[in-house]
Amino acid sequence: MFSYLKTLKCYGFNGSMNSRKVVLLLSGGFDSGLAGYLLQKVGYEIIPLHLSNVDFAGEESIEKSIELAKKFGWKKFYVVDIADALQSLVDNCKHSYYFVLMKRFMLQVAGEIAKKEDAQYIGTGESLGQVSSQTLANISVIEQAASFRVLKPLITFDKEKIINMTIEIKTFEISAGPEVCDLLGPKHPIVNANLENTLNEEMNLQDLDIVSNSLRSLRVIDL
Structure with a gap:
């Protein structure tokens, strides 16, 4: 873990100066909690934002997210209900684009919170290839919706490494269970999105x- 934190600092993930x-x-899942932990360890102040879909997932994901925030000492916790927005994606857009459109929407919401908090960055737990929709092409299209730089400290991690690190930092038990974003998603998501088609959707x-x-x-x- 220590050597990885040194690597983060070498590659510019160092917020301690300012x-x-x-x-x-x-x-509330494995990835985003670990991403926040790693960013905090190299000096960033974390403002957690949970995008809630209680209509489909109940309160469990909020509860897990709050427990993670408390564990890491994050005092101010934002919640936004996105159930209606996600249903709008399903009802009005090609289903194969669901994950790309959802993540672009999430970055836009996070950008509004960043403005409110005078934050400089958005943080995510994305990693390349971990799921079929998290390809380089898709991530590139997704990130273009952001009005702030997006920090992805797990970008090169595989699932085994992420799980092992959550065990090490004692968040595995908190984060275990299904995540909200999978519940409305397509069986065959697009893996090579381009910006023009995404904007058309x-x-x-x-x-x-x-x-x-x-x-x-x-x-x-x-909290």
């Missing part, structure tokens, strides 16, 4: 203003 803030997309959502409407549900929990 006490920089990161809005962390925290699902997003045009179907233009009148729905899913980012602003989701942000109306914003609440802050002081």
